[in-house]
Amino acid sequence: MESQKSKRADINDVYKLACTDEKFLDALLTNADSALEKVRLNLPEPDRKKLKEMLEEKMTVTGGDLLKYTHSFYNSLMKSTNPPPPPPPWRIELQKPLR
């Protein structure tokens, strides 16, 4: 029964779990209370309020701020990985210029 109890947590615990669990992040954005309950993270009320405000603020970001964030998203996308994902089928890079 002990394992059924909620674990006392802070925002950093929520962050760590969101980093490793995609579904948890999405649940958190839909309904933070129910997402925390489901994973048995007991966040004290002040932290819970802070977390909700933080998420809400980002959910409503618009205009220039949104652009700034999506640009940083693109920069991450272009980071190299080894091995790479499938390259675009319509592109070939020539080893040396044809001239």
Added chain:
Amino acid sequence: MKSAISQSGRAQKNAGISWDDHIPIMEERLKTFVQSWPSSLSGEFLEYSSGLTSAEFRKNPKNSWVGLYPFWIYLPVWLTEKYSGKKTATSKQFLRDILWVQICLFFFIRIQDDLYDGHTKYQSLIFASNLFLLEAESVLSDYFSTSSRFWKIYREALKNSSKAIVETVHLQQRPRTAPAKLIKAYAGIAAHFDIVIAAICIRYRRMADLSCLTQFSVQMVIAGQLMDDLEDLEDDLKYGKYNYVANRLLREITGKLTPQSKVEEEIRRAILVTDGVGKLFNAVRKHLHLAAKAIKPLDLPEAITLLHDYREGVNKIAFIIHQQRVNFFFK
């Protein structure tokens, strides 16, 4: 380029194929071919071809994944090596010719697509495209008589690719096209890759393998195209083009129709506040899985290794992107 190739070159090395041997030969053949054109046309083609190298690759050729060759360059090498058994001068020549045909057909389609999309200002390239097509036909004629069943496959493939290019542009002009329709159109564009596959199967009397190979090719094209759509999302939106990723993301954000003026912002928001990009990676994984399923009966270890590497690459990118989303909300 060499370092980028060698990053994912396990599949080639496993088969004892020195891929790097083929590239300079193909590029030299391309150079000689282009130099045989009127100087004004070759000059414009050279300008055009220098733009094919992505900015990312130019900036950092050693680390960029975008510099890698697509599967359709490798596949003819694997197949001819497997089917021809021992390496004879004839099989080597056939491989070089068939690779050259692949490159000619690629430029034939790619140039027309770029002209249609307005990605190049050089209208004269329509004739370069014709010359590539005629060159491909001329080389293929050395191997297949006019009565060969090959030519029926050839015409059908070019017809399907041509129709699908127009259909894709049409579908991408409006947001909220059903993603499945775009996938079908992308598969149609890939039809011209069937030509070289069919040529190899007919040449080596392996027609039983054709449907597995074309299925593999289609799935690989779709997987790569979805990654391309993600990479090109910003640019495409700038030109009012709603590619597969844009359409999928719009579906994530709301069930209601978004006013045209807000579409771009909605897509940006969907990247961050929904798992739309995560779902896109799942779609890429699905098409890689279908490619693996198609190629499995053929016992081509190089293809399996390449697919394994691609899947790992997708997982790594997906992880990076997820981290980015988490940091967006928490930092």
